[in-house]
Amino acid sequence: MPRRDVSYSADVGNNVPTMRYVPYDIRARLETRLRRLDELAIPFPQNVNEFAMFCLLLACFPARPVSYLEIGCRHGGSLYAASGFLPEHSLIIGMDLPGAAWGDHESEPSLRLIADELTREGYDAHLILADSSSSEAKQELSALLAGRHLDAIFIDADHTFLGVSSDWNNYRTLVASPGMVAFHDIARRSDTPKVEVYQLWEELRNDYPHLEVIWQYGIGAIWLNT
Numbered sequence: 001m002p003r004r005d006v007s008y009s010a011d012v013g014n015n016v017p018t019m020r021y022v023p024y025d026i027r028a029r030l031e032t033r034l035r036r037l038d039e040l041a042i043p044f045p046q047n048v049n050e051f052a053m054f055c056l057l058l059a060c061f062p063a064r065p066v067s068y069l070e071i072g073c074r075h076g077g078s079l080y081a082a083s084g085f086l087p088e089h090s091l092i093i094g095m096d097l098p099g100a101a102w103g104d105h106e107s108e109p110s111l112r113l114i115a116d117e118l119t120r121e122g123y124d125a126h127l128i129l130a131d132s133s134s135s136e137a138k139q140e141l142s143a144l145l146a147g148r149h150l151d152a153i154f155i156d157a158d159h160t161f162l163g164v165s166s167d168w169n170n171y172r173t174l175v176a177s178p179g180m181v182a183f184h185d186i187a188r189r190s191d192t193p194k195v196e197v198y199q200l201w202e203e204l205r206n207d208y209p210h211l212e213v214i215w216q217y218g219i220g221a222i223w224l225n226t
């Protein structure tokens with residue numbers, strides 16, 4: 001697996017500002033998580049500036065989340081990085097179907113490595129290796145939640161309009177009051193027409209309190225039940 005350069009400037013390119021606007025504590029914590037991913041040889045396919053803002057939201061608003069679902073984890077890079085902003089013992093659930101859209105058929109061992117690492121760090125970490133649109137995935141999630149709600153969800157799976165809308169519609173009802181749902185790849189990208197998340201995002205941003213950060217791929221977060 002290719003190793004990723006942990007340097008911010010190398011990650012984001014010369015035209016993108018560095019994390020100088022990100023509070024020091026968030027930046028330092030994210031850097032520590034990225035170093036650990038490097039040691040584990042797990043890639044982090046996110047723009048660090050955008051992801052740092054997402055981490056800031058996890059750490060600060062509306063209350064510190066203790067239950068987190070990521071739909072679309074591939075090798076577990078963003079799952080691991082985001083988890084560092086949740087308190088110890090938090091429920092962390094990664095949902096992915098290895099080899100589905102934007103995925104890798106061989107990603108399961110990496111995902112298991114990340115789940116084990118999170119467990120070792122004191123989190124209540126689980127994987128659901130299933131199609132997020134299937135009733136099996138939703139049933140497995142409900143069993144893990146056992147009546148609890150999700151404080152935060154990060155959606156980064158099928159990027160077609162139908163795919164991301166299906167994830168949103170399937171899991172929005174499980175979000176806590178208040179809770180946050182964030183979407184990766186909200187930027188409109190002419191080079192990758194299959195990325196249609198912006199179509200859903202343009203609807204949601206009209207209906208919910210939201211924050212969007214677009215330096216490269218774009219991350220948008222909305223708050224529900226506030």
Ligand SMILES: C[S@@+](CC[C@H](N)C(=O)[O-])C[C@H]1O[C@@H](n2cnc3c(N)ncnc32)[C@H](O)[C@@H]1O
Nearest residue numbers: 072073074077078096097100103131132157158
């Ligand atoms: C862009 S990658 C996720 C990258 C990851 N969030 C990270 O930053 O490390 C998209 C992932 O979504 C998964 N995926 C796509 N469609 C899916 C579906 N219907 N159900 C479950 N997983 C899906 C793919 O297998 C792939 O691993």
